[in-house]
Structure formats: C-alpha cells, structure tokens
Amino acid sequence: MLSTDIHLASEKLRSGEVVAFPTETVYGLGADATNESAIAKIYRTKGRPGNNPLIIHTDCVDSVARYVTLRERSRVMGQFLRLQHLWPGPLTIVFPDKHDSICDLATSGLTSVGVRVPNHPIARELLAATDLPIAAPSANRSTYVSATTAQHVSDCFGQDLFILDGGQTSVGLESTIVKIEENGPAQLLRAGLIRQEELSEALGELVELGPKLGGAPGREKDCAMLSPGQFRKHYSPKTPVRLFNDRGSLASFIEQNSKQSTGLLLFSKETAIHGKNSVLRTLSESGDHHECAQNLYAALRELDNRQLDLICIERPKNGPLYEALIDRIERAAEK
Ligand code: AMP
Ligand code: MG
Numbered sequence: 001m002l003s004t005d006i007h008l009a010s011e012k013l014r015s016g017e018v019v020a021f022p023t024e025t026v027y028g029l030g031a032d033a034t035n036e037s038a039i040a041k042i043y044r045t046k047g048r049p050g051n052n053p054l055i056i057h058t059d060c061v062d063s064v065a066r067y068v069t070l071r072e073r074s075r076v077m078g079q080f081l082r083l084q085h086l087w088p089g090p091l092t093i094v095f096p097d098k099h100d101s102i103c104d105l106a107t108s109g110l111t112s113v114g115v116r117v118p119n120h121p122i123a124r125e126l127l128a129a130t131d132l133p134i135a136a137p138s139a140n141r142s143t144y145v146s147a148t149t150a151q152h153v154s155d156c157f158g159q160d161l162f163i164l165d166g167g168q169t170s171v172g173l174e175s176t177i178v179k180i181e182e183n184g185p186a187q188l189l190r191a192g193l194i195r196q197e198e199l200s201e202a203l204g205e206l207v208e209l210g211p212k213l214g215g216a217p218g219r220e221k222d223c224a225m226l227s228p229g230q231f232r233k234h235y236s237p238k239t240p241v242r243l244f245n246d247r248g249s250l251a252s253f254i255e256q257n258s259k260q261s262t263g264l265l266l267f268s269k270e271t272a273i274h275g276k277n278s279v280l281r282t283l284s285e286s287g288d289h290h291e292c293a294q295n296l297y298a299a300l301r302e303l304d305n306r307q308l309d310l311i312c313i314e315r316p317k318n319g320p321l322y323e324a325l326i327d328r329i330e331r332a333a334e335k
Contacts, residue, residue, distance in 0.1 A: 001161070034105045042054065053107045086117060089118075176191060241311045243333045
C-alpha cells in the first residue's frame with residue numbers, strides 16, 4: 001500500500017513491522033535493528049541470504065555513537081571525524097565494532113556494522129520520529145534490480161507492504177560503502193556517487209579498492225566473508241543481459257541477430273542504432289552520468305517487463321560515475 005503518512009510508518013517500525021521508504025539512493029526496506037524478529041522479516045521478505053549484512057540508518061551524525069563503539073583518540077574515531085561532512089549523504093561507513101543493541105542478525109553475525117545518514121527529507125523525518133536504528137537494505141527481491149520509485153517496490157512486494165511514496169529517487173544507485181579499521185587502510189567496498197578520490201581526500205590517505213572493485217587479491221578471502229554484498233550476480237533483471245564494449249559492436253550484433261527481440265540500453269544519444277525487433281532506451285541524451293544513474297534501474301525494469309530475448313547494454317564512457325555504473329551493469333549481466 002502506497003502512503004505519505006510518515007507518522008503511521010514510524011509507528012509501524014516501532015512495533016516491529018517492515019516499512020519501505022525512499023532515500024536519495026534507492027528505496028529501502030526498513031525495520032528496527034534492535035529487534036531480531038523485525039530483522040528476520042526483512043530477510044524473509046527479500047529472500048536475502050542470511051550472510052548478507054544490512055546497513056543501519058539514522059537521522060543524525062550524533063546518533064552514530066549510540067550504535068557503534070568509538071574510542072577517544074582511536075584511528076577509527078579520527079577517520080570518522082574526517083568523513084562526517086559527507087553526511088547526510090549517499091555514503092555508508094562500515095565501523096569495526098557495533099553496539100550490542102544492534103542485533104546480530106542485522107549484521108549477519110559480524111561485529112562490524114555499516115551505518116548511513118541518508119539525505120532525503122522523508123527518510124530523515126521518518127528516522128527522527130522513530131528514534132531507533134533502522135536496518136534498511138534495498139527494497140527489492142534479493143539479486144533483482146533495486147527500486148527507484150514506490151511503484152517499483154510495490155511491483156516486487158505487492159499491496160500488503162506499507163510503502164512511503166517519495167517519488168523518484170535522485171541518485172538512483174546504492175550508496176558508496178567505505179570500511180574503516182583500527183589497523184590497516186580504509187577500503188572501498190562498493191562504488192557510488194561519492195568517489196574513491198573524494199574519500200581519500202577526506203581521509204588524507206589512499207582508500208584501497210575492495211576485491212570486487214579490483215583491489216588486493218590477498219585480502220579476497222576476508223572480504224568475501226565481510227562483504228557478501230559483493231556477490232557477483234546482483235541488480236539483475238530476469239531477461240538475459242549482454243554487455244558490449246562499444247556502440248559499433250552493439251550495432252553489428254543487432255544487425256546479425258535481427259530475429260531476436262532485444263532491448264537496447266544506451267548511455268547517450270550520439271549515433272542511433274535501429275533494429276526491427278529492438279526497443280531503444282537512452283539513459284541521458286547528453287551522456288550525463290548523474291542522469292544515467294538516476295534512470296538506469298527504471299529502464300532495466302521497464303525492458304525486463306517486455307518479455308524480450310535479450311537486453312543489450314553498452315559500456316558507459318569515462319566520467320564521474322564510471323566505476324559505479326560499470327559495477328552495476330557488469331553484475332546485472334552476470335549469469
Ligand atoms: P544493500 O542493503 O542491498 O544495499 O546491501 C548492503 C551491503 O552493505 C551489503 O551487501 C554489504 O556489501 C555491505 N555491508 C553492510 N554491512 C556490512 C558490514 N558489516 N561489513 C561489510 N559490508 C557490509
Ligand atoms: Mg540491495
């Protein structure tokens with residue numbers, strides 16, 4: 001059920017129910033992170049594997065100390081202070097040590113915990129009114145494309161779920177995730193609107209790439225456990241997806257396979273591609289990466305609903321969101 005009643009949504013969260021709400025990145029499926037049975041409902045609803053930890057959301061930076069252990073003059077405390085100005089915003093920080101009040105199920109049994117202060121008026125009002133740490137993974141079935149409108153959420157979960165409707169999300173891709181540790185470098189676990197360079201600059205030291213993003217192979221084993229969100233298949237439509245390196249190879253594929261019904265997802269207008277059996281979607285006329293990110297999931301869902309044989313996506317051009325976009329598209333194409 002779609003609603004704009006933030007007060008009612010807050011009451012539902014406080015009584016252990018699951019509620020979907022908008023953030024600036026994608027819609028989240030929220031529940032009280034201190035309540036194990038509420039958190040179990042999130043995993044059940046999404047069909048999410050139990051080893052994939054949830055991100056905790058709160059309305060203000062000062063509340064973070066209620067949910068994670070921050071020792072005076074520790075490295076983690078220092079790094080947190082340096083990253084703070086990026087909140088509220090599309091950044092998740094994984095801290096090494098959660099408070100006991102956050103139930104173990106919310107972090108898949110890890111002692112570390114991911115926290116974010118989202119920058120969306122509805123999310124912030126909801127979180128402030130609820131005054132609880134709210135675990136909220138993306139509001140889609142596990143491995144499917146994330147939701148950027150309330151309707152997308154409803155398409156996944158039907159009428160029974162309470163959904164706060166905040167229109168289309170502005171960023172359109174999941175938050176950047178950075179992990180900070182007492183010993184060892186900060187690591188980028190998921191690319192997003194806030195870039196590696198920006199994080200390195202804020203921290204005054206180089207942020208390493210996590211394994212899926214091309215980081216040190218030696219640490220792969222740790223990270224596969226610590227960040228199962230790096231599952232290869234993710235953000236993925238039911239229709240097979242194929243990634244093309246450039247528009248020329250995409251055009252000749254369409255020409256040679258004209259009997260197949262295909263969805264063509266392009267990042268800019270430039271030269272057009274035509275196919276008898278093709279549906280063309282351009283994410284941004286000018287190729288603007290922010291616009292592409294905002295429109296990507298809606299376009300993937302729309303093409304996925306058309307019973308096509310294949311969705312063809314071209315590789316995005318270099319630009320500010322290249323890492324974030326290519327990460328999502330490569331995983332969408334994963335079989
Ligand atoms: P989603 O909620 O679907 O956006 O996915 C959240 C992702 O955050 C997870 O899949 C993990 O990759 C990451 N994450 C959350 N908590 C932790 C944690 N404690 N340690 C490492 N990664 C985490
Ligand atoms: Mg997700």
